Amino acid sequence: MRKFMFIVMSIVGAVVLFNDVVLAMDLQSGQYDNENKGIYLGTQLGYANLNYDDGMLTGDPNISSVGSVDKTGAALRLFFGYQFNQYIATELGVVALPKVKFNDITYNGISGISESFNQTIVDLVAKGILPLKYNFSLYGKAGVASVLRDDVEVSAGGTTTKANNSDTKTVPVLGAGVSYNFTQHVAADLSYMRYFGSGDLKPVDLGLLGISYLF
Secondary structure, X not given: OHHHHHHHHHHHHHHHHHHHHHHHHHXXXXXXXXHHOEEEEEEEEEEEEOOOOOHHHHOOOOEEEEEEEEOEEEEEEEEEEEEOOOOEEEEEEEXXXXXXXXXXXXXXXXXXXXXXXXXXXXXXXEEEEEEOOOOEEEEEEEEEXXXXXXXXXXXXXXXXXXXXXXXXXXXXXXXXXXXXXXOOOEEEEEEEEEEOOEOOEOOEEEEEEEEEEEO
């Protein structure tokens, strides 16, 4: 947790420093516009791939096979941010992911077993924005994320038990997208985000379509 907070504070400090430099340049050129700054809120819906495969379990000598792995599905990201100017913002997001499920596991000759778990992501990113013509803009994101995996649920013979093996890892995150401003306050965006893996937590890929409101 201390390492995560150190990384978070380092990113925030870098964002603030870069913002001061950009702000000074804008003031000198007379291009700074207060309408490009403020708090914003938004939501994104899309498709997630959690990139798990049967290799996560078949390394166990007691497990001879895994029928299939459910690792994709709908994802939801809610975010809160602050836009310093037309070039840079910082953003805090929470991502709800589809459940991962390993189906028809054969353990010591016994089949029909399944294992499943949920993952949630909390991310903090710096956002660089490149304004284009016709209300479009491109953007890139970079930061850190905390990936939280719940206890694994094991189902066999109609009985479900939970294993006490939840896990949390801090990983880097990168993203890129394009946005369109309908008004000075309302924008839609299409983006891709990659949360890198760590240990037995696999990388997460997100394709998202979202809408946001700048106050």
